Structure formats: structure tokens, C-alpha cells
Amino acid sequence: MTTPDVQRSRRPGSDILRTAIRRNAGAMAWGTVLMGMYQAGETAFPIALGLIVEHTMQHRSTGALVLSVAALAAIITTVSLSWRFGMRILQKANTTEAHHWRVQVAACGLQPVARDVDLKSGEVLTIATEDADQTADIVEVVPMLISSMVSVLIAAVALGLADLRLGLLVMAGTVAILSVLSVLSKRIGSSTKEQQARVARAGAKVADLITGLRPLHGFGGNHAAFLSYRAVSSQARQQAVTVAKVNGAYAGTALGLNAVLAASVSLTAGWLAFDGQIGIGDLVMAVGLAQFIMEPLRLFSDMPKYVMMARASAERMALVLSAPAVADPGTERPAPGGDLEIDCVRYGALQGVKFDVPAGEFTAIAAYQPRVAADLAAVLAVKVAPDAYEGVVRLGGRELAELSVEAVREHVLVNPYDGEIFAGTLRSNIDPSGTSRLVPEAVAASMLTDVVALHRQGLDYEVRDRGSNLSGGQRQRLSLARALATDTDVLVLHDPTTAVDAVTEQLVARNIAELRRGRTTVVITSSPALLDAADRVLVLGDGVVTAQGTHRELLATDRAYGLAVTR
Structure with a gap:
């Protein structure tokens, strides 16, 4: 029985996530900078196109056109290299962190003093694999979230310089989208936690059946064992379908809201250009940003979902990592002899x-x-x-x-x-x-x-x-x-x-x-x-x-x- 004091001392999943972030702070900082450069470069591309169109229509200079093409080439190069090295740093940190948690969970299971955990070996195996991987995803998710935010802010500022109403529209739309999706992301976190628990129970059932396979063959209990596993597996399948439905609703809602925002920006820019309040170059930039902004908005709106999934997996890992030992061993050694x-x-x-x-x-x-x-x-x-x-x-x-x-x-x-x-x-x-x-x-x-x-x-x-x-x-x-x-x-x-x-x-x-x-x-x-x-x-x-x-x-x-x- 776990006492209230022990229960309060257990390490929650949020502590595990903070530990992962703290341990990979350097890699995450470099990854954030490089992925921020990637997103900034992507955002700069339609802005540069709009400036080129505006400048070319006014001056019609060959030299200016060549200079503009060179600027576009520099932007493309920055985008390519920053993505390549940024993702390399983040994915290396992600896989290394997942390895660390897998080893730590395994070490807890192999300690000579058992821990007070009401989990079977198959469930611990799932925690040491799938949950460890999903927890480590936080190392990659946070930089992607920040870089996507940078992209949205650059787009909003650029549109705001063309016309304040366009910039405000992007900011207000982004806040509205995130507010709607935050509700769904909480549902995803709780559903994912339950799915992982049911998958773990199915894994534990398989481990038990394999252990007792010979006796099952001996008294003809194979069919009953199969039906028992099928029932547990069906529960895991049903929960997986529930998670898929929630994920589908989340993705569909995010895509629909992002499309509405992009269309609103394009239509507003078209109306302002038609009314003569912005130039043709600003219109090209606005339409380009409206199309481009859907990708960082998608990433930006997806990140809360992955944060909640990482949190759910971290909470399951905490069941093992923070469980107290069933006994507090002493420090003495027995006298020689062996009585x-x-x-x-x-x-x-x-x-x-x-x-x-x-x-x-x-x-x-x-x-x-x-x-x-x-x-x-x-x-x-x-x-x-x-x-x-x-x-x-x-x-x-x-x-x-x-x-x-x-x-x-x-x-x-x-x-x-x-x-x-x-x-x-x-x-x-x-x-x-x-x-x-x-x-x-x-x-x-x-x-x-x-x-x-x-x-x-x-x-x-x-x-x-x-x-x-x-x-x-x-x-x-x-x-x-x-x-x-x-x-x-x-x-x-x-x-x-x-x-x-x-x-x-x-x-x-x-x-x-x-x-x-x-x-x-x-x-x-x-x-x-x-x-x-x-x-x-x-x-x-x-x-x-x-x-x-x-x-x-x-x-x-x-x-x-x-x-x-x-x-």
C-alpha cells in the first residue's frame, strides 16, 4: 500500500518533460535557431516576390532584376541548409533522449529491490518503448512550435506594414484557431493515455500467454487463451479507433480553420488592392503569404497535440520511475560463514x-x-x-x-x-x-x-x-x-x-x-x-x-x- 506521503513525493509527468528539456537545452536552442531561420526564409520568399514585383513595375531595371534573383537564391539556400542541419540536430537529440528513458525504465525494472508498481512486465515493456519515444518527442516539438510561431509573427508584421488590418487579421485568426484546438488537444492527451494503457495490457497478456504456452497446449486451453487475448486486444483496438477519430477531428478542424484564415487574408488583400489602398506588389505578397502561412499554421496548431501526447506518455513513465521501492534495504554485511x-x-x-x-x-x-x-x-x-x-x-x-x-x-x-x-x-x-x-x-x-x-x-x-x-x-x-x-x-x-x-x-x-x-x-x-x-x-x-x-x-x-x- 502506498502512503499519502509517498504518493505526494512521486515524480509527475511534467517533471519528466522538464528534465528532458533541461538535458537537451543546447540542442534545442540550436535547433530552434536553425528552424527559425528556415521558417523565416520560407516567410521571406513571398515577401521578396512582392517587393520584386513592386520594384520591377516601377523601375524596370535589369540590374535590379538580377539582384532580386540572387536574393531569392540566397533565401532558398538558407531555407535548405537550415532545415537540413536543424532537423539533424533535433532528431539526434530526440533519439538520444528516447534511448535514455528506455534505459532508465529498464534499469528500474532490473533493480534488485522491486518497486511498488501495479504493472505487468508487458506493460512496463510498452512504457519502455512507445511511451519513452513519445516523451522524447518534446525535444523536437518545442523548437518546431517556436519556429512556427516566428513564421506566423513575421507574416503578420509584413502584412501589417502593407496594411494594419491584414496584420491584425492574421494575429486574431491565429489566436482563435489555437483557442479552438486547445480544447481538442486535451481530449487527445487523455485518449492517448488510455490507449497506451490498453495496448500495454494487451502486451502483458501476450507475455503471460507465451510464458504458459506449454501448459496451455497440455490441457487444450489454446482456444480459451485466444479468446481472452482477443477481448483485451479488442479493447485496445476500440480505444485506438477513438484516438484516431479525435486526431481526425483535430486535423480536419485545424486544416479547415487555417484555410478559412488564408482565404480571409487573400480576399481582404484583394479588396484593398481593388480599392487602391495597397499596391500590386503588396497584393502579390499578401496572396503568397496567405498560401504559405497554412504550413506553419498547421505545424503551429499540431504542436499542442504532440505536447499533450508527450505529457500523457510521461505520466505513464512516472508510474515506473517514481514508484517507491517495496523495502528500504540496510547497509550492513553478514558475517562470513553462511549460517x-x-x-x-x-x-x-x-x-x-x-x-x-x-x-x-x-x-x-x-x-x-x-x-x-x-x-x-x-x-x-x-x-x-x-x-x-x-x-x-x-x-x-x-x-x-x-x-x-x-x-x-x-x-x-x-x-x-x-x-x-x-x-x-x-x-x-x-x-x-x-x-x-x-x-x-x-x-x-x-x-x-x-x-x-x-x-x-x-x-x-x-x-x-x-x-x-x-x-x-x-x-x-x-x-x-x-x-x-x-x-x-x-x-x-x-x-x-x-x-x-x-x-x-x-x-x-x-x-x-x-x-x-x-x-x-x-x-x-x-x-x-x-x-x-x-x-x-x-x-x-x-x-x-x-x-x-x-x-x-x-x-x-x-x-x-x-x-x-x-x-
Whole structure:
């Protein structure tokens, strides 16, 4: 639960936009200057034509005509070069800023301390891609907005010098257009935010379905899964249609209002020329500006829409970037040795469980209820914040709440029963950091040697995403090899052999005991082979320790234990 104080301290989307602008202030300044020169040059072109016509009709000088053509060539050159270099600067800044936000969102998702975010991984992926790109657009939008404004102001001043009424008409028309479009731009922002949320939910649904694809095939749930995704995707489609309608209404309104303003300027200039209040050159300039001004007006009127879209995406990024950590880790380090103590822990199905594992002991935990095993593994893996459960977990004599995250991760590894397999090679899955010295021993202990020998590439055999080209038993042994290769002080294995045959399980149990000799090892399991290989077995029933001893002692003295683990 997020407290009101934490909620108030969260970073809003406007702060993210300000950060992006501040970080790219130099590039945006240069881009604004160059794009302003481009727009000024574009505006100067019809003004120059009007002056040329006026001057030529009065003086009819060949030299003046040549000079005018040279001036037009200079204007065209300025327009071309300023556009080329201005857009290069702005687009480079835009893509760089988008990259920065993508990396920052990804870094938040990969932090060892989870954040209090009610989002699935697929939603975070959308935020790290589409929302990051749209947020970075602010770097390009602001200079374009300013340069378009410069163009409109130059046109208004030029027309005002010809006749004050023309200049006032442009300014009043621009204000009216922006006033109308600002209402629609707010609607676009809220609609876009909702669209991104629905697209993210659809992405999260796809990620969930891909993760559970094998079980879905197993019990024939493919069609139901398809219908579930189709419903979520249809919601995203409907919202996309709504956004498209709003965007269409915005674009149509903007185009129509701009055309009305251009026609009004042209007609007013024609009437003034007919009445003799302005000259032919002023008329040419006015008509040219009326045609030209539609483009900067279009850009100028489009920019509020992109600002609102960037704001909506920034607000979604703030959900991740400003979310508080679920726990505040300490700064201490555990004493060397690797002893582990669970002292009266109450969480979920755990009802005051209490036991300790001396340094160097191989302890097996037989939990009669799967929920008890899952909750114990979650507590030991620090997936549950220390202040979220009663009791204390101590590592090396220090409470987990006092230890830094780095220290906990360095000394304890909890390997889940469903450990992820990544696209890459067997070697990169076993030793992701490339620093382990126990890769051969881990491969042998996990009985992964047959998989390595099966392929001529050996450990360099390519593994597909989520290990889709490996069997369930091969994936489980690969995950076990990765855990063993870390050679951590305290290793906790949760059901590491559920997908392997009985003969292989016997060998794996014996190998784990041998490889981990002298290192603290805890195995949460109901496997007779692993229970028999352990130095001591703790029995968890109804969330507390009900018995302990060796596997064979418990078989001889505890009938319930024998019925639970014998198979």
C-alpha cells in the first residue's frame, strides 16, 4: 500500500518533460535557431516576390532584376541548409533522449529491490518503448512550435506594414484557431493515455500467454487463451479507433480553420488592392503569404497535440520511475560463514516457523503443503519485504532488514522451481557474468552433460527464448547448473528435480551433496533422493516445524512423513 506521503513525493509527468528539456537545452536552442531561420526564409520568399514585383513595375531595371534573383537564391539556400542541419540536430537529440528513458525504465525494472508498481512486465515493456519515444518527442516539438510561431509573427508584421488590418487579421485568426484546438488537444492527451494503457495490457497478456504456452497446449486451453487475448486486444483496438477519430477531428478542424484564415487574408488583400489602398506588389505578397502561412499554421496548431501526447506518455513513465521501492534495504554485511536462522516467521501459510541452518550444513525441508514451501522460498529470496512479515530472518548473525541488497544477493541465492531460461547459449545461461570457475563441475553435478554432448557446439549450443528448444527436464537441469555455478555461501533450491526421472534424480542429489560439501545448502523438496542426501530434514506441517532428523530416521519414526514422501 502506498502512503499519502509517498504518493505526494512521486515524480509527475511534467517533471519528466522538464528534465528532458533541461538535458537537451543546447540542442534545442540550436535547433530552434536553425528552424527559425528556415521558417523565416520560407516567410521571406513571398515577401521578396512582392517587393520584386513592386520594384520591377516601377523601375524596370535589369540590374535590379538580377539582384532580386540572387536574393531569392540566397533565401532558398538558407531555407535548405537550415532545415537540413536543424532537423539533424533535433532528431539526434530526440533519439538520444528516447534511448535514455528506455534505459532508465529498464534499469528500474532490473533493480534488485522491486518497486511498488501495479504493472505487468508487458506493460512496463510498452512504457519502455512507445511511451519513452513519445516523451522524447518534446525535444523536437518545442523548437518546431517556436519556429512556427516566428513564421506566423513575421507574416503578420509584413502584412501589417502593407496594411494594419491584414496584420491584425492574421494575429486574431491565429489566436482563435489555437483557442479552438486547445480544447481538442486535451481530449487527445487523455485518449492517448488510455490507449497506451490498453495496448500495454494487451502486451502483458501476450507475455503471460507465451510464458504458459506449454501448459496451455497440455490441457487444450489454446482456444480459451485466444479468446481472452482477443477481448483485451479488442479493447485496445476500440480505444485506438477513438484516438484516431479525435486526431481526425483535430486535423480536419485545424486544416479547415487555417484555410478559412488564408482565404480571409487573400480576399481582404484583394479588396484593398481593388480599392487602391495597397499596391500590386503588396497584393502579390499578401496572396503568397496567405498560401504559405497554412504550413506553419498547421505545424503551429499540431504542436499542442504532440505536447499533450508527450505529457500523457510521461505520466505513464512516472508510474515506473517514481514508484517507491517495496523495502528500504540496510547497509550492513553478514558475517562470513553462511549460517541461516528463521526465527518465528509468520507470513501467508507460515505460522511462526522457527529453525536454523548451521554454516556448511545440507538441510532439506519437506513441506506438506505447497503453499508453505512457496511462502518460505519467497521470504528467503527477499521477494517479501522484511517489514511485511512477523519474525526475523538472520544471515550470518544479522537481520535481513539490516543488510544491503548487494550483500544479500552476494551471499544467498534462492533458485525457484520455475527458473527462467534466456535466449543465448547453454554457457551464457549457466554463467551469465562469465566469471564462474565451476561451470564444468556445475554441468556434471546437474547431469546436464548429456545435453552438452548431444550437440556438436557443446556449451555454445544456441538456446531459444525461454528454452523452447529444450525439454522440461533439460530446462530444469540447466537452471540447477546455473545455481550451482554461482558457488554462493547459502544456496536455497526449491524443487530442483521435479521434471527429471528417478534415476537422474538420484545422481543429481548425490552430486549436489558432493559439490556443495562445506557450503550451506537448503533444499525445499519432497524428493526422497534429495531428502536422503541431506544431513538433516526439517518437516513443515501447517506452517511450523513438526519434526526433524535424517530422512531414514523420520521414515522409521514418523508415519505421516513416510506417507508424504515415499513414492
